[in-house]
Amino acid sequence: MYIGVDIGGTNLAAGIVNEAGEIIAQDTTPTLRNRSSGEIISDIARLCRGLVDKAGLSMSDIKKIGAGCPGTIDTETGTAVYVNNLKMEGVPLAGELERLLKKEVHLENDANAAAYGEYCIYGDGAKSFIMITLGTGVGSGIILDGKIYRGFNGAGGEIGHMTLVSGGNRCTCGKDGCWETYASVTALIAQTKAAIEENPGSLMEKLAAERGKISGRTAFDAARAGDEAAKAVVNQYVKYVADGIVSVVNIFQPEKIVLGGGISREGDYLLKPVEEFVKANDYNRYRPHTQLEVARLFNEAGIIGAALAAR
Amino acid sequence: MYIGVDIGGTNLAAGIVNEAGEIIAQDTTPTLRNRSSGEIISDIARLCRGLVDKAGLSMSDIKKIGAGCPGTIDTETGTAVYVNNLKMEGVPLAGELERLLKKEVHLENDANAAAYGEYCIYGDGAKSFIMITLGTGVGSGIILDGKIYRGFNGAGGEIGHMTLVSGGNRCTCGKDGCWETYASVTALIAQTKAAIEENPGSLMEKLAAERGKISGRTAFDAARAGDEAAKAVVNQYVKYVADGIVSVVNIFQPEKIVLGGGISREGDYLLKPVEEFVKANDYNRYRPHTQLEVARLFNEAGIIGAALAAR
Numbered sequence: 378m379y380i381g382v383d384i385g386g387t388n389l390a391a392g393i394v395n396e397a398g399e400i401i402a403q404d405t406t407p408t409l410r411n412r413s414s415g416e417i418i419s420d421i422a423r424l425c426r427g428l429v430d431k432a433g434l435s436m437s438d439i440k441k442i443g444a445g446c447p448g449t450i451d452t453e454t455g456t457a458v459y460v461n462n463l464k465m466e467g468v469p470l471a472g473e474l475e476r477l478l479k480k481e482v483h484l485e486n487d488a489n490a491a492a493y494g495e496y497c498i499y500g501d502g503a504k505s506f507i508m509i510t511l512g513t514g515v516g517s518g519i520i521l522d523g524k525i526y527r528g529f530n531g532a533g534g535e536i537g538h539m540t541l542v543s544g545g546n547r548c549t550c551g552k553d554g555c556w557e558t559y560a561s562v563t564a565l566i567a568q569t570k571a572a573i574e575e576n577p578g579s580l581m582e583k584l585a586a587e588r589g590k591i592s593g594r595t596a597f598d599a600a601r602a603g604d605e606a607a608k609a610v611v612n613q614y615v616k617y618v619a620d621g622i623v624s625v626v627n628i629f630q631p632e633k634i635v636l637g638g639g640i641s642r643e644g645d646y647l648l649k650p651v652e653e654f655v656k657a658n659d660y661n662r663y664r665p666h667t668q669l670e671v672a673r674l675f676n677e678a679g680i681i682g683a684a685l686a687a688r
Numbered sequence: 689m690y691i692g693v694d695i696g697g698t699n700l701a702a703g704i705v706n707e708a709g710e711i712i713a714q715d716t717t718p719t720l721r722n723r724s725s726g727e728i729i730s731d732i733a734r735l736c737r738g739l740v741d742k743a744g745l746s747m748s749d750i751k752k753i754g755a756g757c758p759g760t761i762d763t764e765t766g767t768a769v770y771v772n773n774l775k776m777e778g779v780p781l782a783g784e785l786e787r788l789l790k791k792e793v794h795l796e797n798d799a800n801a802a803a804y805g806e807y808c809i810y811g812d813g814a815k816s817f818i819m820i821t822l823g824t825g826v827g828s829g830i831i832l833d834g835k836i837y838r839g840f841n842g843a844g845g846e847i848g849h850m851t852l853v854s855g856g857n858r859c860t861c862g863k864d865g866c867w868e869t870y871a872s873v874t875a876l877i878a879q880t881k882a883a884i885e886e887n888p889g890s891l892m893e894k895l896a897a898e899r900g901k902i903s904g905r906t907a908f909d910a911a912r913a914g915d916e917a918a919k920a921v922v923n924q925y926v927k928y929v930a931d932g933i934v935s936v937v938n939i940f941q942p943e944k945i946v947l948g949g950g951i952s953r954e955g956d957y958l959l960k961p962v963e964e965f966v967k968a969n970d971y972n973r974y975r976p977h978t979q980l981e982v983a984r985l986f987n988e989a990g991i992i993g994a995a996l997a998a999r
Binding site: 451458504534551 | 843851856862938939969973974976977
């Protein structure tokens with residue numbers, strides 16, 4: 378039995394994961410991210426202990442603990458090198474948790490952990506497997522020969538920060554034209570907002586008013602209902618997503634690419650046109666093609682992946 | 689002792705390569721690429737036999753033969769699946785050479801072979817090593833943990849065909865906006881030509897007239913001599929090259945990237961501004977940085993790499 382922890386900007390989530398990669402108990406607590414890292418770490422330890430009690434287990438039943446954390450992570454030393462939205466810099470997260478819980482802790486980048494979880498459960502042993510998460514940003518995890526690829530310095534796998542439009546939109550990372558600034562949910566919301574302003578009275582405007590906000594679903598829902606302006610937003614967004622995926626395919630020719638994040642719940646409405654674009658545009662005309670799927674573990678991927686990476 | 693063969697669109701080159709990766713004899717013959725694949729293969733075999741004689745050796749001194757070939761290659765079966773500029777489709781190149789030379793032959797994609805050669809000789813055992821060749825196209829080879837990365841279907845590593853400008857220039861591969869259409873020598877020549885037309889009387893025009901053609905050196909030479917229009921061409925070209933390299937860094941965080949191809953002979957005049965752009969724009973602010981170098985084996989990389997990949 379393992380514990381997997383998913384350290385998010387909003388919630389700290391933990392689960393007890395068995396050898397088969399199933400979550401047998403889970404719990405969350407708010408991150409309250411403006412606190413010190415010490416307070417957050419104490420809460421993670423408390424969450425883990427409570428979870429063990431709740432499951433009727435004792436800490437001796439737990440072999441190892443894995444934790445996934447956003448930002449730049451040094452997995453070898455278990456250090457959160459830099460985590461922008463938790464204000465952590467050089468925090469020995471694994472070491473602190475080990476001290477509090479008396480248990481070996483493995484720290485991993487959260488996108489890598491989620492990709493590894495998805496790979497272990499639904500990857501079918503693919504020789505090369507890449508998960509792309511369309512969320513607030515565009516996250517990614519690369520699994521080659523069953524191992525997380527991190528680059529020589531541990532900071533690799535930031536596919537969302539490849540350039541999609543040279544000289545294009547400024548990204549939060551400081552560079553211009555990152556894929557993330559066109560294909561994230563944040564980008565889709567901005568694209569939807571611009572289209573609403575240009576098309577007063579569109580169904581998108583109506584849906585946004587009803588729901589009190591513009592979300593990643595606004596354009597998709599309106600497009601499904603036949604709104605032309607929304608269809609244009611979705612088509613353009615899908616092209617941005619697909620164009621980046623073709624790049625990933627041409628570079629890696631991975632056996633499998635899995636799309637995660639909220640938008641992936643659109644299912645075939647997103648996947649089919651992406652697949653068509655990839656098939657029409659990828660460089661490989663003569664060999665078997667990358668399988669494209671939507672992720673299936675959703676929020677549990679991070680917990681399961683962190684636990685299995687620790688294993 | 690090994691033989692390395694570099695099958696090019698213009699020349700067939702072969703070399704005898706010792707265990708240290710040094711070429712001890714080499715020879716070339718024109719490809720005459722409009723011939724049948726059978727005739728080309730016969731000439732490769734003849735080239736290898738002649739080379740062995742010339743070096744005062746016999747075929748029994750040769751352990752294996754490696755051949756690098758452009759296009760889509762199936763290394764497992766030794767088949768040239770599709771080679772556009774040699775009109776080969778499904779040619780069992782390795783098998784045919786084995787039949788003629790009675791020696792084990794390993795077939796490899798030429799860009800992968802060149803990268804592997806550069807890696808073996810000047811890679812300093814980098815855990816992750818990527819060679820980018822700025823030539824007629826933008827070629828690349830990815831070496832991870834000392835092994836050529838090919839993707840699950842053997843067609844991976846086409847970094848030149850990642851999108852750099854979504855919806856941009858149409859590439860020969862059929863997709864829009866490939867890095868290759870902005871950063872290859874072909875692209876630089878087109879950019880230089882456009883600048884000459886827009887700036888009559890520029891030094892670029894004079895150099896092109898003197899030399900009878902516009903080449904990849906025209907803008908660089910004129911820029912070095914102070915021509916403003918040429919400097920603008922070089923700056924824009926360098927940005928295209930660097931923007932793609934930042935993407936490669938963000939995705940792979942490779943220990944080393946090596947730039948090859950004719951343009952790489954510009955040395956620091958190309959490398960320094962590329963390095964500056966990468967340092968200012970890559971996603972990694974807190975960990976050691978990728979080393980960026982120019983390739984050193986030039987035309988010999990393909991021969992050496994093919995031989996050592998066979999080993």
